[in-house]
Amino acid sequence: MTPDPARDESEFLANYDPRDYDPVSVTVDVVALTIRDGALHVLLVRRGNAPYAGMWALPGGFVQAGGPLQGTDAEDLSDAAVRELAEETGLSAKGGALGRMHLEQLATYGSPGRDPRMRVISVAYLAFAPELPDPEAGGDAADAAWVPVDALGLTESGDQRPGTTRRLAFDHARILSDGLERARGKLEYTPLATAFCGAEFTIPELRAVYEAVWGEELHAGNFHRKVLSVPGFVESTGETSDRGGRRGGPRPRLYRAGDARLLHPALLRPSREEEIR
Amino acid sequence: MTPDPARDESEFLANYDPRDYDPVSVTVDVVALTIRDGALHVLLVRRGNAPYAGMWALPGGFVQAGGPLQGTDAEDLSDAAVRELAEETGLSAKGGALGRMHLEQLATYGSPGRDPRMRVISVAYLAFAPELPDPEAGGDAADAAWVPVDALGLTESGDQRPGTTRRLAFDHARILSDGLERARGKLEYTPLATAFCGAEFTIPELRAVYEAVWGEELHAGNFHRKVLSVPGFVESTGETSDRGGRRGGPRPRLYRAGDARLLHPALLRPSREEEIR
DNA sequence: TTATGTTGTACTCAATCTGAGATGAACTCA
DNA sequence: TGAGTTCATCTCAGATTGAGTACAACATAA
Numbered sequence: 048m049t050p051d052p053a054r055d056e057s058e059f060l061a062n063y064d065p066r067d068y069d070p071v072s073v074t075v076d077v078v079a080l081t082i083r084d085g086a087l088h089v090l091l092v093r094r095g096n097a098p099y100a101g102m103w104a105l106p107g108g109f110v111q112a113g114g115p116l117q118g119t120d121a122e123d124l125s126d127a128a129v130r131e132l133a134e135e136t137g138l139s140a141k142g143g144a145l146g147r148m149h150l151e152q153l154a155t156y157g158s159p160g161r162d163p164r165m166r167v168i169s170v171a172y173l174a175f176a177p178e179l180p181d182p183e184a185g186g187d188a189a190d191a192a193w194v195p196v197d198a199l200g201l202t203e204s205g206d207q208r209p210g211t212t213r214r215l216a217f218d219h220a221r222i223l224s225d226g227l228e229r230a231r232g233k234l235e236y237t238p239l240a241t242a243f244c245g246a247e248f249t250i251p252e253l254r255a256v257y258e259a260v261w262g263e264e265l266h267a268g269n270f271h272r273k274v275l276s277v278p279g280f281v282e283s284t285g286e287t288s289d290r291g292g293r294r295g296g297p298r299p300r301l302y303r304a305g306d307a308r309l310l311h312p313a314l315l316r317p318s319r320e321e322e323i324r
Numbered sequence: 325m326t327p328d329p330a331r332d333e334s335e336f337l338a339n340y341d342p343r344d345y346d347p348v349s350v351t352v353d354v355v356a357l358t359i360r361d362g363a364l365h366v367l368l369v370r371r372g373n374a375p376y377a378g379m380w381a382l383p384g385g386f387v388q389a390g391g392p393l394q395g396t397d398a399e400d401l402s403d404a405a406v407r408e409l410a411e412e413t414g415l416s417a418k419g420g421a422l423g424r425m426h427l428e429q430l431a432t433y434g435s436p437g438r439d440p441r442m443r444v445i446s447v448a449y450l451a452f453a454p455e456l457p458d459p460e461a462g463g464d465a466a467d468a469a470w471v472p473v474d475a476l477g478l479t480e481s482g483d484q485r486p487g488t489t490r491r492l493a494f495d496h497a498r499i500l501s502d503g504l505e506r507a508r509g510k511l512e513y514t515p516l517a518t519a520f521c522g523a524e525f526t527i528p529e530l531r532a533v534y535e536a537v538w539g540e541e542l543h544a545g546n547f548h549r550k551v552l553s554v555p556g557f558v559e560s561t562g563e564t565s566d567r568g569g570r571r572g573g574p575r576p577r578l579y580r581a582g583d584a585r586l587l588h589p590a591l592l593r594p595s596r597e598e599e600i601r
Numbered sequence: 602t603t604a605t606g607t608t609g610t611a612c613t614c615a616a617t618c619t620g621a622g623a624t625g626a627a628c629t630c631a
Numbered sequence: 632t633g634a635g636t637t638c639a640t641c642t643c644a645g646a647t648t649g650a651g652t653a654c655a656a657c658a659t660a661a
Contacts, residue, residue, distance in 0.1 A: 071389045073348045073434070073445050112348045112443040113436055121436035121443060155432040155447045157350070159390055159398035166389040166398060168350050168445065170432050251638070269620065271639065276618095290628090296637025297627035312618075528609070546649065548610065553647090567657090573608020574656035589647075608657075618647070628637075 072167045075128045076107030076219065078153060078226030079174040080196075080260075082243050087196045087259045089223060091213070092135050092188035098163050099216030103194070105223065106135040107169070108187065125150060128172040136182035136191045148176040149242040153226050161218050169217075173226045175242040196227065234260055236313040238280050241304035249288055249299035250274055253281070261316055273314055279307025348443045352405045353384030353496065355430060355503035356451040357473075357537075359520050364473045364536045366500060368490070369412050369465035375440050376493035380471070382500065383412040384446070385464065402427060405449040413459035413468045425453040426519040430503050438495050446494075450503045452519040473504065511537055513590040515557050518581035526565055526576035527551055530558070538593055550591055556584025 079090035091103045108131045113121025122130065128150060133139050150172055157168040182191035200211035205221035207214060215223065233239045240256045241248070254270050274280055281302040288298045356367035368380045385408045390398025399407065405427060410416050427449055434445040459468035477488035482498035484491060492500065510516045517533045518525070531547050551557055558579040565575045 071348060071350045071387065073350065110348065110434070110445075117436045117443055123436065124432065124434040124445075152431055154429055155401065157387070157401040157447065159394045159400065166394055168387075168401075168447070170434065170445070249638090266620070266622090267638080268622085268640075273619090292628075292637045294636050295627080295629040295634095297639075299638060317620090526609085543649070543651095544608080545610075545612090545651085550648090569608045569657075571607050572605095572656080572658040574610075576609055594649090602661100604661075605659085606657105607659100609655095611653085613652075614650090616648080616650105619645080621644095622642085624639100624641075626638090626640105629635090631632100631634085 070165065072165060073110045073112070074107055074167055074169045075110060075124055075131060075172060076105040076169050076222060077128050077132050077172045077174055078105060078223055079132060079148075079176065080226070080230060080243075081176045081179055081193065082256055082259050083178060083193055083195075085255055085259055087227075088193040089196050089199075090132075090136060090182060091192060091194045091215075092184065093190035094216055095187050095189035101189075102216040103213050104216040105171075105219045106188070106191070107131050108134070110170075124170050125152070125172065128174075131186075132174070134186040135184070135188040137185055138179060138182055147242070147246070148174055149239065150174050153222070153229060156218055156222060158218070169222075171222045171226065173229055175230070175239060177243060177245050196223075199223070201227070230260055231316070235315055236310050238304060238307055238310060241281070244304075247284055247286070247301045247303050249301060250281075251292065251299055253302075257314070261318075263316070263318055265317070270314075277307065277310050277312065277314075279305040280310060281305050348445060350387045350389070351384055351444055351446045352387060352401055352408060352449060353382040353446050353499060354405050354409050354449045354451055355382060355500055356409065356425075356453065357503070357507060357520075358453045358456055358470065359533055359536050360455055360470055360472075362532055362536055364504075365470040366473050366476075367409075367413060367459060368469060368471045368492075369459075369461065370467035371493055372464050372466035378466075379493040380490050381493040382448075382496045383465070383468070384408050385411070387447075401447050402429070402449065405447075405451075408463075409451070411463040412461070412465040414462055415456060415459055424519070424523070425451055426516065427451045430499070430506060433495055433499060435495070446499075448499045448503065450506055452507070452516060454520060454522050473500075476500070478504070507537055508593070512592055513587050515581060515584055515587060518558070521581075524561055524563070524578045524580050526578060527558075528569065528576055530579075534591070540593070540595055542594070547591075554584065554587050554589065554591075556582040557587060558582050 077090070081088050081090075090106060092106050094100050094102055094104050107128075110124065110127045111120050111122050153171040153173040155168060155170045157166075159166060161167065161169075179193070181193065184191040194213065198211075199213060199215065199220070200208035201220060201224050202208060203224075205224040207220050230239075234257055240253055240260075243256045244252055250271050251267070253274065254265055254267065257270070258264055282305045284301045284303055286301040288301055291298050354367070358365050358367075367383060369383050371377050371379055371381050384405075387401065387404045388397050388399050430448040430450040432445060432447045434443075436443060438444065438446075456470070458470065461468040471490065476490060476492070476497070477485035478497060478501050479485055480501075482501040484497050507516075511534055517530055517537075520533045521529055527548050528544070530551065531542055531544065534547070535541055559582045561578045561580055563578040565578055568575050
């Protein structure tokens with residue numbers, strides 16, 4: 048005789064107590080990247096409270112679980128990422144500075160001991176935005192700033208070089224390293240670089256994005272040819288920039304992002320030889 | 325006057341009660357893929373308990389948090405993935421069937437309401453293994469089996485086509501879809517396909533892996549040339565298989581996995597044109 | 602044993618893509 | 632006005648690609 052599944056299920060839910068399980072907290076942390084003065088910057092906050100008070104960290108915080116009933120205050124993970132970003136840095140999502148922002152999940156970090164308070168699982172997000180205003184500290188943050196990535200002394204293994212002044216809390220150096228590597232890779236086969244630019248941009252501006260993220264100079268002529276040959280990467284506006292390059296040169300043409308979601312053929316990094324093995 | 329950070333921190337930890345926060349549970353789910361009879365299979369378990377009792381699901385379960393003190397019973401997320409695999413399917417990690425298995429994190433799923441019991445955040449892992457024995461159900465699982473991926477009627481949007489007999493619980497159809505897409509992509513630029521083969525394999529065997537995962541036939545001659553031209557992808561053993569192909573042909577040579585971690589140049593899917601936009 | 606069909610491996614060839622450099626006009630700045 | 636910079640395009644040799652050919656080695660069925 049088969050039991051009635053519906054009755055089984057409701058009975059089960061009535062007797063279920065989540066507190067029978069070990070407590071785990073879930074946080075979101077955001078690696079928000081932008082380009083300022085031709086250099087890649089990451090959004091960091093200085094922690095106002097313990098643990099790691101005074102050190103720098105990725106903006107983030109606890110997810111609002113909404114209790115067992117998961118009522119209206121329960122939020123999706125990506126919503127929590129945007130909320131924490133807004134709370135701690137004053138950058139607002141709706142219509143504001145974060146409007147054209149691209150957000151995607153990066154990875155989840157959950158080693159025991161990564162947070163001294165308790166078992167914390169952190170879902171990291173990766174955000175790309177055009178040049179944004181300076182942030183204003185809020186919430187738990189004592190300070191907030193765009194920090195040049197190069198100034199953090201990150202090594203390939205996800206640590207910070209000794210002597211670096213701005214130390215990162217928790218395992219945020221590892222998370223940031225992973226985010227940077229993801230960003231570098233995504234520029235190769237997606238039109239993500241356009242998310243770092245304004246609504247209209249020039250090919251040299253786009254090239255500057257690639258050079259800042261990849262940390263190497265590109266052949267201007269070949270880059271130009273390649274970008275225009277990939278279907279759907281950029282589309283011409285017919286307009287021309289109202290000024291030439293910083294130190295001379297003709298006025299570059301303006302483009303906007305096309306409708307491609309994948310670049311084919313891809314733009315590969317010149318110096319990938321080293322990291323193959 | 326600056327407060328003493330060390331004293332601040334210990335005082336804070338003493339007063340900290342995790343139960344002040346909403347309860348959240350964290351689970352791991354595993355998308356374990358293998359190749360059987362030339363077709364891609366995924367490891368599924370039939371649920372023995374509510375919710376979704378009787379339906380099929382990815383093997384997985386709750387992470388052992390280890391309490392506030394995070395003692396010895398606290399486990400890393402990837403360890404939890406291997407443990408759940410072993411518990412529910414009888415496939416053992418150490419030296420056993422899961423020995424040559426490749427495991428990587430896929431993504432984290434945490435929409436409110438994805439589990440009717442409470443707020444559950446699920447960290448999904450992706451596993452690749454050579455041909456494995458049939459699993460044996462254990463733990464919460466009423467049954468366990470390798471199921472051909474094609475038999476699940478997955479659509480691009482992460483749902484199952486109506487009329488599919490084996491229905492998947494929770495949002496596991498979406499997770500499986502994401503895992504398959506990740507696997508397809510990873511074959512392009514990493515030597516992952518060798519994880520589906522035994523320690524020694526032939527080029528045609530490797531081609532069969534690509535064809536099973538990508539779901540399309542490849543040009544044998546060009547594939548052969550390409551694989552051998554990518555540095556570090558495979559290395560010759562000098563040996564020859566003791567039998568020709570299933571229906572004739574010369575004995576293929578044997579290779580083992582090389583030391584490359586990235587394929588350069590990559591092996592691109594022929595039919596990527598469609599998914600570009 | 603023989604005949605037939607299949608398969609692994611190597612080769613060819615034209616089309617395409619790539620990196621590196623050259624060119625010239627348009628522009629900024631001193 | 633002159634010097635130096637930059638955008639955009641072109642050139643060209645080398646590498647890579649897809650598609651096809653060739654042939655010997657093999658399994659299977661007659």
